[in-house]
Amino acid sequence: MNLKGKLVGTSDVVTVQTEGENIAGIHCGVSTDAIGGDDVWIAPAIFDVQVNGIGGINYKAKNLTVEKIAETTAWMHKTGTGLWCPTVTTSSAEDAIQGLTLLAKACEESEIARASFVGFHVEGPYIASEDGPRGAHPLAHVRDPDWDEFQRYQEAAGGRIAIFTLAPERKGALAFIEKVAATGVIVSIGHSGASPERIRDAVAAGAKMSTHLGNGAHAELPRHPNYIWEQLAADALWAGIIPDGFHLPPSVLKSFYRAKGKERICLVSDVASIAGLPPGIYGSESGLGESELHANGKISLAGTPYLAGAGLLLDSGIPNAVRYTDASLSDAIDMASINPARLLGIDNRVGSVAVGKEASLSLFRWKDGQEKLDIVATVVRGQVVYRA
Ligand SMILES: [Zn+2]
Structure with missing residues (x-):
């Protein structure tokens, strides 16, 4: 061809x-x-390490099927995204294991799914309980790290979990990070209200990434020190950032880009399952409560100012990164292709x-x-x- x-x-x-x-x-x-x-x-191919679902299909929904997972590939490919990490967010162990099992089955049965799903991202449940850092994750399922449970998740996923997001302030988190990092999984700090000291400890224990830096955070913070500056300054941490124009104001996106540098940023969509559908209020299939999809692509937890994932994909995020920073198209593409490939250690092939x-x-x-x-x-x- x-x-x-x-x-x-x-x-x-x-x-x-x-x-x-x-x-x-x-x-x-x-x-x-x-x-x-x-x-x-x-x-x-555009490469997105944080995709919760699309077109009304959530990767952790109770009614998920292998056929529905296959439908998400068509939705994603239409936006130019060829490679992504299906992301399973905080839920009961039973639901998470079901989602991971079905995603693994989709990879076994479909050549297209196998080629597109370059690893799974598990975000939560070992995250902060507090409002703010917890974001839209359901409090009822937030809990402390559990190594045996992680192993059950990884087994259900057929060893495909590539990124694991957690809050390092949870009880037992540092020892857990060491063990998970030793298996080759990228441990990412996210939905965390950790002290700067705890962030440094997490990096020393093997954390390699910040999940959607600047989001899943308190609405108000001490101006310094705080966990955002600490993660920005930590050269060992890659930063996932959401360039939809809603999660980070353009000036923050530009500042993060300048501080972290184009070599250490991965643009992520964090796209929510209702993306692609007509604007409106959607039910709590995701377990996050009702979500409102606005005409401009913004998604909020209905009746609150909290964002509940994103409605725009990287076909918008890449041009936004160019518009809001001094990145060239080539720089923005790198942040959504070679950078995630390097993060996951697969840059020798994609x-x-x-x-x-x-x-x-x-x-x-x-x-x-x-x-x-x-x-x-x-x-x-x-x-x-x-x-x-
Ligand atoms: Zn999140």
């Missing part, structure tokens, strides 16, 4: 030739039978457009100032999974 366009960060039109699952060649000559065009950008790498690519049109990428095609492991 031939794909035609400009590689992001360059100005010449090329043909990217794929063979089987991989990129076989990148040529200056332009092929006539190619997907794409002279005004199309070719980028590594995250860049190069000969020998997996042919997992996003093709889109975009001009400076445009608020959304205009997706032309999404390719996952050599298969066109979406075409406009």
